[in-house]
Structures are given as C-alpha cells and as structure tokens.
Amino acid sequence: MIYILVGAGGMAGALLRYIVSIAIAAWWDGSFPLATLAVNYIGCFFLPLLTLRLKSRLSVPVQKAVTTGIIGSFTTFSTFSVETVSLWETGQAAAALGYVLLSIVGGLFFTRLGFKKGERLSI
Template identity: 30%
Template sequence: MFQAILCISCGAVFGALGRWGLTYSFNSLFSTFALGTLVANLVGCCLVGVLMAFFWQHPQVNDLWKLFLVTGFLGAFTTFSSFSIEVVELLMSDKWFGALGVIAFHLIGGVMSTMLGILLYKLLFRS
C-alpha cells in the first residue's frame, strides 16, 4: 500500500509541474482562450492512449508503473477541473459560443487524441 501511495504521489508531482509549465507558457497567448489547459488535456489524452495500449499489450508490467504514470502523472497533468471552471466563467459572462467551442475542442479533441495515442502505439510497436 505504501508503494502505491508513493508511486501516485511522485507521479502527481511531475504531472502538476508539467501542467503548470504548459499553463505558464501558453495561457498568456490568447486573452479569451486558455490554450495551456487545452494542450494539457489533449497531450494527456494522447498519452493515456499510448500508456493504456502498452499496459493492455504487456499485462505483466508491474501495476505500480500504471499508478505512477496514469493515476499520478496524468491525473495531475490533465486539467478537467480547470476546464470546467473556464467553461463556467465563459457561461457566466454570456459567452455561450465561446463556452461551446471550449467544450467541443476539449471533449472531441480529447477522444481523438486518445485514439491517436493507441494508433501511435500500434504503429511504433507493431502490435
């Protein structure tokens, strides 16, 4: 149990720092669109696709790696809590089309990025 907690915690530290770096780098580019949040979600969705495809193909890999990478790192790296408050703020400002655009980009883009991650894994590792 302690190993699981340690793996999740260490992964979360790196994921949170990565998300902060993206937010710091990209969110100032557009005043009405949080690009860093979108990039974190799309990259995170793609990575979860790659990682889960790997774990499905290699079930013998220690579960602690999944806890570190998926639960810890990606759990802290992806930012759906930030996404939701950004949508709410747009809605509260009567920017309905902007809110719908953000929702569409994140959700459709996230699903497509996850599928891309699985495809990339299959192409790179010929499984």
C-alpha cells in the first residue's frame, strides 16, 4: 500500500510543480530559472515542517506519501543542475554562480525556517 500512496503523492507533487512553473512563466520571461528556485525553496520549507507535523498524526505510509511522494517530486535537483550548466554554457557565468549560491543559501534558510515552524507548531 505504501508504494501506491507514494506514487499517488508523486503524481500530485509533479502536477503541483508544473502548475507553479506555468504560473511563474506567465509573468517571468527572463533566462534565470526562477520557477525551479521557487519550488525548491517551497519544498525546503515544507519538507521539515510536514515531517515534524505529521510524525505523530498520520500513519507512516501517509507520511511517506506526503514527504517522499508530494514534496520529493515537487522539488528537483536534476533540473537545478541542468539549468545551472545551461546558464554557464550560454555565457551567463554570473547568473549560474548566483543561482547556485541562492539555491544553497536560500534552501538552507528555508529548511531551517521549516524546522523552526514545525517545532513551534508541535508544542
């Protein structure tokens, strides 16, 4: 049953990621990969928050459906990597380095924020 739940969560997360990408593309036409950065920030915030919040409230299969399924398929390291190399190879080295820096620092910031919020809500 856990495989079905994680798979269903994965479908939901992939669709959510696509919807966010379409929404951002509607008003962002720059070469900087803002949609991927946004979904990765959102995922970095919600993964620890939901991990803490769901731990004692839902069964392990449902927890995995949300964290591994939805959040795991919503965020994307491979797209980040391809976009970074693409920026670099098209002569946008500063944008590529900025993207890496924003991804790492921002990702860690939002992960910490998600943990803090999750801990606060668990009390």
